[in-house]
Amino acid sequence: MMLNDAADDSVLGGYRLVRSLGRGGFGEVFLGEAEDGTRAAVKVLHASWAGDADMRRRFAAEVEQARRVSGFCVAAILDADPEGERPWIATEYIDGPTLQRAVAEEGPRRGVELQRLAVNTATALAAVHAAGVVHRDLKPDNIMLAPDGPRVIDFGIARAVETTSVTASGVVGTIGYMAPEQLEGARLTSAVDVFSWGAVMVYAATGEEAFQAPTQASRIARILGGTPDLGDLTEPLRGIVHRCLDKDPERRPDASALLTLLIAGPNGVTASGPVLPGASAAPTLVAPVVDPTRAAPAPVVDPTRVAPHHGADPTRSYTRFAPSRALPAAPSPASYTGPGAPVPAPPPYTAPGAAGGSARHTGIGGVPPYHFVGIRFTDPGALAEAMQGDWGAAVRVFGDATERAALGAWLMNDLGDTVVDRALFRRHADDANLALASFIAQLRPDLPPVFRGLGATLPELAALFSDPRPVITGAPRSNEMALLARPAVLRLMGLHHGADPGAYQRLADSLDTAEHAGNAFHQELTGGLAGWRAAVPNVNPALILTFLLHPERMTPPSNGGDNGVGEWIDILWRRVDASPGPVGVGHATAIYGALATLQALARQRRYWEERYTEVSTEHETLHAKVEQQQRFFRIRRYCNHALFCLPIGLVLDLSGRAEVLGGFLVSVAVLAFCASVVLSVVLRVGYGDPVRRGQRVMELNNAAARLPELTSGVERIRADLLHARRLTGG
Incomplete structure (x- = not known):
């Protein structure tokens, strides 16, 4: 099921592909080397995708987006050929880890290091947005820590600001770093990157996600309605990050204002949040902090009451909550055919599950209308059907505390509804889509199931989830699938x-x-x-x-x-x-x-085993040569010591007292001299001068010192494989 391309040992655009740096669903990134030694990260589209016209278009768009962004703080584009047989793009090679890996291996960033990271990434964001681009997938894995500062990479799913109106099938990003409006499928602006930046800073400072939760469904719920966990993040950065993680994109600073706030330092933050230098306590560039969980004031209503108080004016409850607006003229009696179309006065509607006519809404006799997309509704069932047909407009009603309270007042106070769960209107809606789906299902269970505008009958779900490739590759459709794939x-x-x-x-x-x-x-x-x-x-x-x-x-x-x-x-x-x-x-x-983990483990294993083999072979070779060299050196030393036999032998021979012994000692001395000369030549020719022989001994000692660590690394990897076999019953 995964796309399978073997690594190419070839040349693309003058870059020799040395080795693989990483692999994704759409392509593989190689370390490329030009003839002049310049290194580049060469991303090559998978062969299985190269014939896909849409994928080629997306790849070409990636190249275009990367070229539009200034080269500082991002991985600069060096060359590309999106129209080739195998489309590719070469970018600046960054010799450093990702922020994700650095934090996982070395721990969170602190102090000046964290401030430098914040300023540099905000600068990169400002450059990206100045080029009219929204990255839309800013996360720790897309920030490389180069020796001269961080770089933002991977514009594979970036889009121009002027084309960021996404449909239900166009939600892209990485859950955990996605803004609420991305999850909701709303129109996106550069504010989504600011939200992602805030989430990235929380991870960099704490090692944990800002919206950490045990399951993906609960993570989505926390992003949509929960509060971020900022850990031990300190001021002034804490206040700035908190503002960036606001649910409302209008209340987040833009990238330029964010950069100014970071540079302003401690004086740029007040009790109500960061402000620009010289600004008043009520900042002008960033809206005042508003509690995102606070609903608009609701009328005091007896919670046990299911119908209006006796004598209550039924025309007042909804209208006093509804925003001030001019009411449209009454629609013509044409049949309702979809959002924006006129609707006739509905027939009497009986709420599903109600006994007899106790929960009957007549739609006549003074019941005030509810206005949705310019249409007057007096029947909640017809309203539910219309909302299902125009999901985007309906979810804005349930996502706005005032609009939701107005709808609740119309249902409960004006109509005396006994069917819909009161909690939909009296509690903060963590997920407006779920609240809307619940509203429709309670009022109109006879309608086919729909969620976020997508049909959700079992056959439709089977069709939508028939191809796992979008999920595996991270295609835009994958996040929409993730929002549907929740037990709730x-x-x-x-x-x-x-x-x-x-x-x-x-x-x-x-x-x-x-x-x-x-x-x-x-x-x-x-x-x-x-x-x-x-x-x-x-x-x-x-x-x-x-x-x-x-x-x-x-x-x-x-x-x-x-x-x-x-x-x-x-x-x-x-x-x-x-x-x-x-x-x-x-x-x-x-x-x-865990495929990325498996790939990393495989690379680590190859590295450790290759290094172990290399060092152990070097050690064996050096050990044999040093041992032989030392043996010859010892023999020569013995021969040099034997030269003392010469004067002793001469004395004995000349004294006449031990001529035989003296002659033998003289012969030994002569032979030792000859052997010493020969061994000196052998040592010089075969093993180098004394300096080189000393270096060889040091090299052997260094290899011997490295072997225990490499041996431990290899044994640890092999132990993991063995333990994994036991865990899986192998």
């Missing part, structure tokens, strides 16, 4: 009438079980294997739902031509084979989410 959404869709009313509940339960099993499997690996301790869990509910709806798609991922990755997949997949049902699906999804 599935359970709401199950409230609509259908052939199998329990199917959604079973699917939601299976999704819950699978996600928890996947996270537990990942924790088991990170807790038991040394190489996994910094691995970030990535159990994608959209991929889980794909496998639940299409079990035949659940096959082991491709190893990408890397045998080391393949070995890990073979080991871990045994757990999938041993765990059928939702648990096995969760384990499979955890493996797919």
Whole structure:
């Protein structure tokens, strides 16, 4: 299922592809080397995508976006050929880790280092936005820490500011660093990058995400309605980051104002948040802080009352909450055909599940209308149907505290509705889409299920989740799938009438079980294997739902031509084979989410084993040569000592008392002299001068000192593989 291209040992645009630096769903990045020695990061589109016209267009757009951005603080583009047989782009090679890896391995940034990171990344953001570009996927993995400062990389899903109006199928980004409006599918501006910057700074300072949660569904809920966890982030940066993480994009500073706030230092922050130097306590460039969880004032209503007080004027409750606006003229009696079309006066409507006519809304007799997209509604059922048909406009109603309170007042006070859950209007809506879906399902369960404008019947879900590639590659459609693949959404869709009313509940339960099993499997690996301790869990509910709806798609991922990755997949997949049902699906999804970890482990293993082999071979070679060299040196030294036999032998021979012994000693001395001369020549020719021989001994000692660490590294990696086999029953 994964795209499988073997690494090319070839030349593209004058760059020789030396080795792979990383691999994604759409392409692979190689270390390229030009003839003059210049190094570049060469991103090559996968062969399987090269024939896709849309992918070529996106790749060409990436090149164009990168060229529009000034080269400081970003990875500058060097050359590109988006129209070639294998489209490629060469950017500045940055010799350094990503922020994600640096924090995972070295810990959070502190003090001046954190301030420098904040200013430099904000500068890069200002340059990106000055070029009319919205990055839309700013995250720690897309910030490289070069020796001369951080660089922002990967404009693969960037878009120009003037074309950032996205539809339901166009949500892109990385959950955890996405702004609420990205998740909601609203029109995007450069404010989404400011939100992402704030989330990145929290990770850099604390090592944790600002909206950390055990599951993806709960992370989404926290981003949409929860408060960020800023950890021990200190002022003045804390106040600036808090402003950047505001739910309302209008209240976030733009990149230029953000940079000014960072440069202003401690004087740029007040009790109500950061302000520009010289500004009053009520800043002019950044709106005052407003509690995003505070709803508009609601009328005092008896919570036990389900109908208006006796004698209450039914025309006042809604109108006093509705925003001041001119009412449109009454529509013609043409039939309602969609958002913006006129609607006739509806027939009497009986709320689903009501007995007799006790919850009947007549739509006549003085009941005030509710206005939605310029249309007058007196029947909540017709309103629910219209809202389902114009999801974008409806979600703005439920996302705005004042509008939601006005709708609640109309339903509860004016109509005396007894069907819709009061909590939809009396509590802060963490997720406006879920609130809207609940409203529609309670009033009109007879309608087919729809979520965020997408049909959500079981056949439609099966069709939407039939292809796992968007989830695996991170294509724009993947985040929309992730928003649908939540147990809470599935359970709401199950409230609509259908052939199998329990199917959604079973699917939601299976999704819950699978996600928890996947996270537990990942924790088991990170807790038991040394190489996994910094691995970030990535159990994608959209991929889980794909496998639940299409079990035949659940096959082991491709190893990408890397045998080391393949070995890990073979080991871990045994757990999938041993765990059928939702648990096995969760384990499979955890493996797919850990592919980046597997690739890193495979690279580490190759590095350590290659270095171990290299150093151990060097050690063996040096050891043999030094040993031989030392042996010859010792023999020559003995020969030099034997030269003392010459004077002794001469004395004995001349004295006449031991002529035989004297002659023998003289012969030994002569032979020792000859041997010493020969050995000196051998040492000089075969082993170098004394300085070189001394260096060889030092090299041997250095190799011997490195071997224990390399041996430990190799043994640790092999121990991880062995332990993984035990964990998976292999």
